[in-house]
Amino acid sequence: MKTIAGFVAEYVQRKPFLQFALAQGIINLTALSRQIQPEIEAQLKREVRNGAVVMALTRLSDQLEFRATYRVLKVMKAIGEITVRSSLTDYTFRVSDTILQNQMRLLEAIDSHQDVFYTSSRGVDELNIVLSKRLGGVVEEYFREERLTQKVENLSSITVKLPPENVSVPGIYYFIFQRLAWEGIVLYEVISTTNEFTILIDEDQVEQAFSVIKNLKSL
Known part of the structure; x- marks a missing residue:
């Protein structure tokens, strides 16, 4: 059974630019959740609270796959000649x-x-x-x-x-x-x-x- 968190993860993974911005904390999660909410409701065939989507986005930002962005930044700082x-x-x-x-x-x-x-x-x-x-x-x-x-x-x-x-x-x-x-x-x-x-x-x-x-x- 697909959950809100699962749908949010799939949505973000399909959008690399969004994934980067989310990992950097430069996205307004409330505004993003409103954009995602209609798609989630269509998939789950029920109403979804905006707060639940925001929570899923917040947790997703902290997961290991998004921390990979910071590994990239570490390499960027070590660029040579x-x-x-x-x-x-x-x-x-x-x-x-x-x-x-x-x-x-x-x-x-x-x-x-x-x-x-x-x-x-x-x-x-x-x-x-x-x-x-x-x-x-x-x-x-x-x-x-x-x-x-x-x-x-x-x-x-x-x-x-x-x-x-x-x-x-x-x-x-x-x-x-x-x-x-x-x-x-x-x-x-x-x-x-x-x-x-x-x-x-x-x-x-x-x-x-x-x-x-x-x-x-x-x-």
Whole structure:
């Protein structure tokens, strides 16, 4: 038999933004309960007191799954170095039988260049290369026979170093990307390793994005 508390838990779990706000104590529980109340009554097929819904929300806020938010905040405070690079170009190619060979040629070519940004990722059908704009001619030379599906210039990257415990705390990337989304920041690419990640964004938004990520450390 479904209870008020059970319905409230299911309702909140379906809404991650609400879950975060509830855990932070920035939601008016009385107003929220009035919003939820009609759905609960429809599910239970009986009248429900507003006070009972408020009580369920209050108890839910204290449960362990919501304390996970505070574990996320602890990781945020331990964010390490934040590095910004500009004047980047993002290339996307279709995967072919020759593309890895051409990628090896590219790596050999850029190996002698100092202070060059380079990263690459491969999916099932696409190969992505992000490179400093000044070496764009090298890419276009070596990949001239490959199928280029997208090229975006005037991008910047922000690389963030995370503490080792980030791999054991769920919701780290969701929390960060949520904040960036709230500010209307468009992510062209996201590249990650175990303890760091890089986002690729338009140069016009780099200052705003940097500010959002930097401010995570003071939450």
